[in-house]
Amino acid sequence: MKINADTAVCVASGQCALLVPAVFDQRDDDGIVVVRNEEPPPEQHDAVRQAVLICPSGALRLVE
Amino acid sequence: MTSTANPRLPFDRRNALDVAPLYETLRREGPLVRVTTPAGDPAWLVTSFEAVREVFRDNRFGRSHPAPEQAARISYAALQEGPSGDFETEERDHKRLRRMLAPAFSAPRMRRLGDRIQELTNGCLDDMRAAADARRGEPVDVQELLAFPLPVLVICELLGVPYADRALFSDFSDRISEFDGGADAQAAMAEFAAYTGGLAVAKRTNPGPDVISDLVAMQADDPTFTDLDLAQLAAGLLFAGHETTSTRIALGVLFLLSDTSRRDRFVADPEAQVDATVEEILRMSATGGTGLLRYAHEDVEVCGVSIARGDAVLVAIDSANRDASAFTAPDEFDPGRKPNVHMAFGYGAHVCIGANLARTELRVVFPSLFRRFPGLRLAVDVDDIEMRPNRVAGGVVAVPVVW
Numbered sequence: 001m002k003i004n005a006d007t008a009v010c011v012a013s014g015q016c017a018l019l020v021p022a023v024f025d026q027r028d029d030d031g032i033v034v035v036r037n038e039e040p041p042p043e044q045h046d047a048v049r050q051a052v053l054i055c056p057s058g059a060l061r062l063v064e
Numbered sequence: 065m066t067s068t069a070n071p072r073l074p075f076d077r078r079n080a081l082d083v084a085p086l087y088e089t090l091r092r093e094g095p096l097v098r099v100t101t102p103a104g105d106p107a108w109l110v111t112s113f114e115a116v117r118e119v120f121r122d123n124r125f126g127r128s129h130p131a132p133e134q135a136a137r138i139s140y141a142a143l144q145e146g147p148s149g150d151f152e153t154e155e156r157d158h159k160r161l162r163r164m165l166a167p168a169f170s171a172p173r174m175r176r177l178g179d180r181i182q183e184l185t186n187g188c189l190d191d192m193r194a195a196a197d198a199r200r201g202e203p204v205d206v207q208e209l210l211a212f213p214l215p216v217l218v219i220c221e222l223l224g225v226p227y228a229d230r231a232l233f234s235d236f237s238d239r240i241s242e243f244d245g246g247a248d249a250q251a252a253m254a255e256f257a258a259y260t261g262g263l264a265v266a267k268r269t270n271p272g273p274d275v276i277s278d279l280v281a282m283q284a285d286d287p288t289f290t291d292l293d294l295a296q297l298a299a300g301l302l303f304a305g306h307e308t309t310s311t312r313i314a315l316g317v318l319f320l321l322s323d324t325s326r327r328d329r330f331v332a333d334p335e336a337q338v339d340a341t342v343e344e345i346l347r348m349s350a351t352g353g354t355g356l357l358r359y360a361h362e363d364v365e366v367c368g369v370s371i372a373r374g375d376a377v378l379v380a381i382d383s384a385n386r387d388a389s390a391f392t393a394p395d396e397f398d399p400g401r402k403p404n405v406h407m408a409f410g411y412g413a414h415v416c417i418g419a420n421l422a423r424t425e426l427r428v429v430f431p432s433l434f435r436r437f438p439g440l441r442l443a444v445d446v447d448d449i450e451m452r453p454n455r456v457a458g459g460v461v462a463v464p465v466v467w
Contacts, residue, residue, distance in 0.1 A: 011413050012162060017171035018420045024171075031166030053405045056415035058121070 001045055002063040003052075005035045010059035016051035023048055033059060072100040073109070073354045073378070074243070079447045080460050081318055082395075083350045087111060087383040095367040099378070102243045102354060102454075103145070105136035107376035108369075109355065111383045113390035113407070115367045119379055120411035122366070125358035127414075128154040129374060135359060136376035139243040141456050142253035143303070144357045151361070158413065160289070161297065164282050165417050168222070168275045174420040177218070181425055184217045185210075185432045192437070196467070203443035203464035210433065211313035211463065212306075218425060219305030223298065224274025225263060233259065237303045241456035243354075253299075260302065261295035275301065301418075303457075309422050311459040313429055316345040318463060319397050320430070322446045326397065331438045334431035341399040342426045347385045347406035348397055351458030352451065355380040356410065381407045437467040 003023070012031030016024040023044055025034040040048055052060045075084030090097045095115035096108045110116050119125055129135040129147035139145045149157060167173070188210045195204045216234070220227045236259070239245055239252035264280050271277035276298050283289050320327050320341075330337055355378035360371045371377060384407045386394040391401070409416035416422070434440065443464040450461040 011415060012166035012170075013409075013415045013417070014166070014169070014171040014174075014420050015409075018174065018423060021171065021175070026166075026170045026172065028167060030163050031170045050403055053403050056120075056409070056411045057413070 001040060001048065003035050003038050003040070003048065004061040004063065005033045006059045007032050009057050011057040013056050015054050015056065016060060019051045019054070020044060020047045024051060070098045070100045070106065073102055074352055074453065077352055080315065080449045080451050081322060081348070081446060083382045083386050084352065087380065087386065091383060091387060094369065096369040096371070101136060101376070102139040103137040105376065107136050107138070107378050108371060110377060110379045112367065113384040113387040116379050116381065116384035116407055117411050118366050119358060119377060120414070122364065123155065123413065124361050124364050125377060126154050126361050127358065129359045130361065131374060134374065138354055138357055138376065138378070140246040140249065141243050142240040142245060142249035144354070144456055147359060162417065164279065168278060169417050169421055171420050174424045178424055178428065180221070181218055181428045182432065185214055185428050188214050189432060189436045201466065203466050206317050206463040206465050207314050207460060208462065210429070211310045211317070214313065214429060215306040215309035215425060219302060222275055223301060223305070224267065224272045224276045225302060233302055237307055240303070243454045243456070256299040257292065257295040260298035261291060264291070264294050264298065305418055305421070307457040307459065309425055311351065311457060312345060312349050312422065312426060314460050314463050315349040316426065316430060317433070318446060318449065319345055319348060321440060321442045321465070324441065327434070327440065331434050334434050337399055338427050338431050340401070340404070341430060342423060343404045343406065344397060344399045344401055345426065346408035347404060349408065350382040352382070352453060353456050353458055354378050355382070381410070439467045440465055441467065
């Protein structure tokens with residue numbers, strides 16, 4: 001699994017960063033998504049998929 | 065106007081946990097249908113999950129109107145009653161606002177707030193026990209002792225608003241959100257902005273570690289962000305920060321208590337179930353209002369329906385979250401639902417900025433409540449819980465419980 005985050009599309013809602021803090025963070029100055037681990041380990045795949053589904057901007061994409 | 069034959073919002077419903085049955089009928093008629101607003105004007109109601117998502121993510125819908133004086137009016141409340149903002153600059157203004165606020169409500173910030181929310185929750189639960197002791201087993205009210213004070217305590221600390229003023233801003237909130245409030249709603253909105261404006265003035269000389277102080281500091285670098293903008297924004301945050309979460313706590317308690325097997329299942333291991341349970345509470349909680357307001361900024365086709373420039377569009381989250389094409393057995397409370405991709409916080413560029421705050425509060429409150437009072441039960445039938453109809457944010461009057 002590889003995560004692709006489009007920071008130009010992100011609206012900084014941070015729902016991904018609340019759900020999977022090991023994988024997603026937010027920039028301090030504007031809240032835009034930061035992917036901490038673009039290729040998360042299998043035990044986080046379920047949570048990452050959920051984060052992509054609830055992302056309100058469509059900024060997150062998965063390549064599996 | 066020829067809108068008299070169309071159903072008029074808000075729709076009737078049986079009790080605080082159900083949505084209006086009319087939504088299901090209207091979803092069968094179409095993803096967008098014609099309705100009459102509480103003010104008597106025509107509007108589109110967006111009923112299906114797919115169409116709700118599409119409208120939310122389409123930036124051709126906004127809160128401003130190309131010709132505001134001709135816009136359909138929604139109600140005589142002082143929020144979501146009609147167009148707001150400047151048609152020419154709305155998108156830019158909104159982006160600026162989000163950029164100002166997003167860091168204050170970020171996931172890391174909310175996580176750091178968790179311990180404090182736990183302390184405040186414990187205090188509310190102590191008050192519940194003290195009230196029950198004082199009343200010698202008579203019911204106590206979850207709304208009065210937990211669902212109202214907890215979100216208010218949290219948002220007060222976050223924004224830098226004195227908790228002692230809660231009766232004052234709770235009164236403003238109540239009055240601005242009444243559909244037929246009229247002149248009183250407008251007066252309350254002016255009083256609300258005068259109140260938060262006064263706080264901003266004080267923070268200009270004495271800033272604190274809070275959001276209103278942050279906004280005051282940012283205002284210094286952006287002269288186009290006026291004192292009134294700041295005051296109205298602070299009032300909006302104060303309103304949204306307590307009304308909405310308060311209602312979800314009250315409805316969450318009702319969902320868990322209206323069927324004791326639900327409660328027992330949750331009590332068996334609250335921490336393991338809380339995240340999914342909170343999502344299901346969010347999905348099912350209905351406000352019974354009009355839905356969120358947008359105006360079409362140009363002619364738009366949504367799910368095969370043509371919307372004309374300037375038309376009012378009411379986005380029915382209550383309906384989308386009960387759409388059988390998106391959720392299996394949508395009217396069943398099922399904390400095991402997976403995935404549970406609901407629209408409770410909206411979607412797209414205007415998605416609720418307090419989503420992480422709300423989730424953080426709700427994830428603390430339910431395990432704490434049911435660890436402290438595992439035998440909690442409703443003192444009245446769900447059908448007898450009095451709703452607050454005719455209000456933008458919905459809600460219930462009281463949730464009497466015993467244990």
